[in-house]
Amino acid sequence: THDVSESWSAPGRVADALSLLSAWHPTVRAIVAATPPDRLVDWKLVYRDPLPTWVSPRGRIALLGDAAHPFLPTSIQGASQAVEDGVTVAVCLEMAARKKAEEEEEEGGTGKADVREALRAYERIRYDRVRRAQKTGETTRDRWHKADFDKVLKEPEAVRLPREEWLLGHDAEAHAYAVYGETVEQMRREEEKGGVDVRSLL
Incomplete structure (x- = not known):
């Protein structure tokens, strides 16, 4: 209007x-x-370009849900992706605490989690999946708003809401546990090679 x-x-x-x-x-x-x-x-219905990062420069604050990645209603994923964010942050913080404890055990360290590393890992684990999920909402919006309804009468599937397994069948907790260690190692290697931050490439 x-x-x-x-x-x-x-x-x-x-x-x-x-x-x-x-x-x-x-x-x-x-x-x-x-x-x-x-x-x-x-x-x-408001579209927002993806943020280049969800984590503050000092790694003390991370955005989750619509604050990090707003979804169009046509994605039917806003709340689901926020829950996946929360689960992933929880796993990353848990794994960071374990990793720190293991690394410091011989030196009598405290085992205090490296929160900055955990939050950066959360972002790295989630970013591509979230962006792909956002695109499904954009595609569905275009399909519905530009529909040829004469065609839809003959082919109702043309406007049916996609129910994609990669989106609906994802286990965010299991995925975060599976890739956390590899993700952290990759981030550390990048830092050793000159501080490459994947966000600078986005």
Whole structure:
């Protein structure tokens, strides 16, 4: 409709909605027309370019969920990916504490986790998967918003929501445990070779 502010509560206008539905079935128009004006929200779908990093420069703060990687509603993945983030952060912190304890055991160290390394590993483990999941939402949005409904009547599959196994069948916890050690070793090798940070390549 109009250039609505980025809000989840900007008021909408029933007349605007009805004008967009002029060719729709009268039953649909009647339902929309019956919507109480104070209950209609003009909700703008907003796209955000991927952030180059989710971790603060000193490695003390990490973004998770929509703060790190906002999802379009057409992805049906916003909450799921936030949960995967949380699980991955938890595994990375646990593994960092274990690794530090093992490395310091002979020296009588405290075993205090290297939080900075854990958070950078979290980002590295999650970044590509999240970006790929975001793209599914963009693709689905385009498929739905640009649909040829004459074609859809003949081929309903053209607008069916994708249910991809790589997306829905992923075990974030098992994956984080499986790749944490290798991820940390790769990050350390890059630092030894001159401080290469993968984020500078994004």
